[in-house]
Each structure stands twice: as C-alpha cells, then as structure tokens.
Amino acid sequence: MFKSIRTLTYIVSLSFGCGMTCAATNVTLPSPMGHKLALPRILSLPAAQKIALDTAPELKRLKYQANALQQEAIAAGQLKDPRFQAGMINVPTDTFRLDQENMTQLKFGLEQAFPRGHSLRIKSQQKNTLAAAQLAKRKDLQAQIIRNVRTSWLDLYYWQQAQAIVKRDRQWFQRLVKITESMLAANRTTQHDVIQAQLELSKVDEQQIQIIKELEISRAQLARWIGVAAAKVPQPKQLPTLPKVPTIENLQAHLKMHPELQVDSQLVNASQEGVKLAKQQFMPGWNLGVNYSLRQGNELDGKSRSDFVGIQGSVELPFFTHNRQDRTLKASLQNLDAAQETQASDYRRLNSALQAYYSTWQQLRKRDWLYRAKLLPEAKEFANATLTAYQNNQADFPTLVQAYETHLITQLDYLKNATSRLKAQANLLYIAGQT
Numbered sequence: 001m002f003k004s005i006r007t008l009t010y011i012v013s014l015s016f017g018c019g020m021t022c023a024a025t026n027v028t029l030p031s032p033m034g035h036k037l038a039l040p041r042i043l044s045l046p047a048a049q050k051i052a053l054d055t056a057p058e059l060k061r062l063k064y065q066a067n068a069l070q071q072e073a074i075a076a077g078q079l080k081d082p083r084f085q086a087g088m089i090n091v092p093t094d095t096f097r098l099d100q101e102n103m104t105q106l107k108f109g110l111e112q113a114f115p116r117g118h119s120l121r122i123k124s125q126q127k128n129t130l131a132a133a134q135l136a137k138r139k140d141l142q143a144q145i146i147r148n149v150r151t152s153w154l155d156l157y158y159w160q161q162a163q164a165i166v167k168r169d170r171q172w173f174q175r176l177v178k179i180t181e182s183m184l185a186a187n188r189t190t191q192h193d194v195i196q197a198q199l200e201l202s203k204v205d206e207q208q209i210q211i212i213k214e215l216e217i218s219r220a221q222l223a224r225w226i227g228v229a230a231a232k233v234p235q236p237k238q239l240p241t242l243p244k245v246p247t248i249e250n251l252q253a254h255l256k257m258h259p260e261l262q263v264d265s266q267l268v269n270a271s272q273e274g275v276k277l278a279k280q281q282f283m284p285g286w287n288l289g290v291n292y293s294l295r296q297g298n299e300l301d302g303k304s305r306s307d308f309v310g311i312q313g314s315v316e317l318p319f320f321t322h323n324r325q326d327r328t329l330k331a332s333l334q335n336l337d338a339a340q341e342t343q344a345s346d347y348r349r350l351n352s353a354l355q356a357y358y359s360t361w362q363q364l365r366k367r368d369w370l371y372r373a374k375l376l377p378e379a380k381e382f383a384n385a386t387l388t389a390y391q392n393n394q395a396d397f398p399t400l401v402q403a404y405e406t407h408l409i410t411q412l413d414y415l416k417n418a419t420s421r422l423k424a425q426a427n428l429l430y431i432a433g434q435t
Contacts, residue, residue, distance in 0.1 A: 043233035045153050045240040049435075052149045052225040053142060062138035069131035077124030085109040085291065099297030105308065109291030116316070117280035126273035133266035140259035145225060146435045150242070150426035152222040154419045157235055159215035161415050166208055169408045172383070173201040176404065179391065193397040200401055239418060243435075245428050248358050258350055258433050264343035271336040278329040285316035350431055357427045364421035371414040379410040 040047040053059065090103040098104050177197045183189040223231035246254075255261070293308035318325055386403035389395035429435070 039230055039233055041233070043153075043230065043235050045150060048153050048222070048226050048230070049146050049149050051227070051230050052145050055227065056141075056145055056225075058141055059138055059145075062134050062141060066131045066134035066138065069127050069134060073124045073127030073131060076127050077120050079115075079120070080113050083111040083113075083289075085111065085289075089293075102295075102297075102299075102305065104297075105293040105295050107291055107293045109289055109310075111287060111289035114286040114288065115280075116285040116318075117283040119277060119280045122273055122277045122280060126270050126277065129266055129270040129273060133263050133270065136259055136262040136266055140263060143259060143430050143433065143435055147426050147430040149222070149225045151423045152218070152225060153235070153240075154423050154426075156215070156218040156222050156231070157239070158415060158419045159211055159218050160235060161237075162412055163208065163211045163215060165411050165415065166204060166211060166408070169404075169411070170201070170204050170208070172404055172407075173197070173204050176387075176400070177201055179387075180397070183391070188393065189397070196397060196401065200404070239422065242422060242425050243429055245358075245361065245425055246432055246434075248354075251354055251358070251428070251432050252351075254432065255351060255354060256347070258431065260346055260350065261343065264339070264346055268336070268339045268343055271332070271339040274332040275329070275336055278325070278332040281325045281328060282318050282321060284318065287314040287316075289313070353427070354431050357424050357431065361421060361424040361428055364417055364424055367417050368414075368421055371410070371417060375410050376414055379407045383407040 039051075086108050087106075088098070089105050089107055090101060091098065092101050092104065098106070177194070180189055180194045180197045184191060184194050219231045245251075289312050291310045291312075293310065295305040295307055297305055299305055383403045383406070386395050386400050390397065390400040
C-alpha cells in the first residue's frame with residue numbers, strides 16, 4: 001500500500017465543517033410549518049438561501065418578540081389604573097341605620113399613584129431599546145443563516161462533484177486493469193501487476209462508498225436550514241458567484257456596524273436606562289386621592305345633612321435607601337459594566353475572525369490560480385506520459401499507479417480548495433454584514 005493511496009483515502013474521507021438566478025419551480029410540498037413550499041428544479045445557492053429565510057422559525061420568533069416589546073413599551077409608559085374605593089363609616093351597631101347618627105357616611109373615592117421621578121418614561125424607553133436589540137438580533141440571525149446555508153451548500157457541492165470525479169477517474173483504473181492483462185498475455189509484464197491493478201480499482205470503489213456516506217451527511221446538514229425535500233433537489237454543476245469581498249481596510253472600518261455589535265450596543269443602551277431608572281428610586285413617589293361622603297337623615301332643625309368632599313395625598317419618602325435603592329443602583333451599574341464588556345469581547349472576537357478569514361481567503365485564491373494554471377494540467381500530462389512509458393517498458397508499475405493517483409488527488413485538492421475559498425468568502429461577507 002503506497003503513501004499516495006493513504007493520502008487519497010484521507011482527502012476523500014475528509015468532511016468540511018461549517019450570483020446565480022433561481023430556476024423555475026415545479027414541485028410543491030408542505031413545509032414543517034404547514035405552509036406550501038415551492039421547490040426549484042435546480043437548487044442554486046440563491047434558491048437555497050431564499051428557502052431558508054422564508055421558512056426559518058427563528059426569524060419569526062425574534063420578530064414576534066420585538067413586536068411584543070414595542071407593545072410593552074407603550075404600556076410601561078402609562079400611569080397605573082386609579083383605585084376606586086367605597087365603604088361605610090361610623091355606622092351605629094345598635095340599629096345599623098344609616099340616618100341615625102350625624103357622622104354615618106357612605107364614602108366613595110378615587111386614588112391615583114404617580115411613580116417616582118421620570119420612571120414611566122425611562123421604563124418605556126428601556127422596552128423600546130430592548131425591542132431594537134431584538135430587531136438587530138434578527139438581522140444578525142438572517143446573516144448567520146445565509147452564511148450557514150452557503151457553507152452547507154458548498155459542502156454538499158464538494159461531495160457531489162467529488163463523486164463525479166472519482167466515478168470518471170474510475171475508468172482510468174479500469175483501463176489500467178485491461179492494459180496489464182493485455183501485457184500479461186503478451187508476456188510483457190507479471191501477474192503481480194495485474195493483481196495490483198485490480199486492487200487499485202477496488203480501492204477506488206471503496207472511496208465511492210465513503211463519498212456517498214459523506215454526501216448524505218452533508219445533505220442532512222443542509223436540510224437543517226432548507227428541509228429534507230429541498231436538500232434532495234439537484235445542484236448546478238458550476239460553482240456559485242458570491243458578492244465581492246470589500247478591502248480589509250473597508251471591512252475594518254465598518255466592523256462596528258456589524259449586526260451582532262449593534263445588538264450589544266442596544267443592550268448597553270438598555271442597561272444605561274436601567275441605571276437611570278435606579279436613580280429615580282431616590283426621588284419621592286406620590287399618591288393623590290379624592291372622596292365623596294354621602295350622609296343620610298336630617299339635622300335637628302329639619303334640614304338634610306350635608307355631604308362631605310375630601311382630598312388627600314401621600315408621599316413615599318426614600319429614607320431607608322441602604323439596602324434597597326443603593327443596592328439596586330449598584331446592581332444596575334454592574335449590569336452596565338457587564339454589557340459593555342460583552343460588547344468589547346464580541347468586537348475582539350469578530351476582529352480576530354476577520355483577520356483570520358481574510359488571510360485564509362487570500363491564500364486560497366493564490367492556490368486556486370496555481371491549481372488551474374499548473375497543477376491540474378501537469379498532473380494529467382504526467383499520468384498520460386507515465387502510461388506511455390509503462391507500455392514501452394520505460395517505467396515500472398508502481399510509478400504508473402502513483403501517477404494515476406496523483407492525477408485524482410490533484411483534482412480533489414483543487415475542488416476542495418475552490419469550495420474552501422468560497423466558504424472563507426462567505427464568512428467574510430458575514431463579518432462585513434453583507435448578504
């Protein structure tokens with residue numbers, strides 16, 4: 001067993017991690033959410049992205065949560081409902097008559113509470129800020145879904161094209177078996193060469209089985225975003241064209257506008273509103289009430305007893321603040337610090353990923369040119385030349401097998417490099433906030 005054969009096994013068994021127009025549709029199937037899903041004839045990358053965005057329940061969830069917070073913001077800015085009070089006071093217990101005693105009253109009142117300082121306005125603003133954070137999170141999730149669909153689609157593309165390459169090159173190894181058998185019949189080679197040629201053909205068949213396994217795994221990963229039925233639609237044979245990557249300077253300048261950092265920014269704003277709200281608790285709160293007391297019966301002079309009207313107010317005085325207001329303010333300041341540190345941490349992580357992806361993308365572009373300009377044609381020429389030399393007894397059989405394997409490995413390497421380059425580009429576009 002040759003080292004090149006082990007290399008081939010490694011490359012084919014290696015699984016990748018995670019603009020074309022959409023073709024006309026011809027199949028309609030129900031989606032998991034109960035909606036009818038139109039499937040394209042050819043699963044181009046834009047078609048897969050559209051299906052993923054149209055059917056993602058995560059996006060709908062964030063939209064509903066943002067709408068709920070916007071409604072809560074309106075409610076949070078309103079005064080509490082007034083309290084209605086009704087009762088009887090000074091009722092004589094000997095007769096329970098309401099007109100017997102002068103001070104017996106039927107009392108009705110309304111009381112309204114007024115929160116401390118500008119608490120209502122701050123609570124409303126905080127809810128609106130949290131709603132904005134959910135909308136920014138939804139935008140970031142859209143970009144993540146597009147990136148994940150692109151990388152999953154490219155994984156599936158790789159294994160489908162690898163299957164086609166190995167199937168096509170299998171004919172070379174079949175030809176090799178026939179050549180050795182013919183040369184053995186003419187006493188120009190040994191039985192050993194024939195057996196080894198058959199062994200190499202069997203190894204190619206084993207690689208086809210391995211590729212099918214990896215292909216189905218990749219299809220399942222893509223189905224996570226677009227559904228099982230859509231993932232089974234055939235892909236085009238050409239690699240897709242992704243949007244152009246901005247310069248590293250442009251990417252660096254606009255990094256702070258990334259949706260994930262916008263989420264962090266809104267959460268920092270919400271924490272700042274929390275600090276303002278905590279400070280309002282050091283201000284007094286007010287309660288204002290008005291009541292009307294109805295009296296029955298007559299005075300000694302025969303006149304009807306007068307009714308009473310009363311107004312009263314109360315104040316919440318923040319005297320004991322050490323274990324409530326002071327600690328609430330400290331907690332809100334700690335939450336603000338945590339939100340700011342999260343924002344700084346996410347910026348560092350995105351900036352580091354930007355540098356890594358950009359460097360990887362540049363190197364893969366250079367390798368792509370090298371494969372197309374030199375390695376692919378040279379590997380094919382070397383395989384053909386070695387076969388001619390073997391037939392003329394100018395090269396041994398192991399050299400011929402190595403030439404055939406090199407040609408196959410070079411094709412798979414080129415395909416891997418091309419899809420890896422586009423995956424790095426997809427990650428850069430995500431960091432750039434472009435879809």
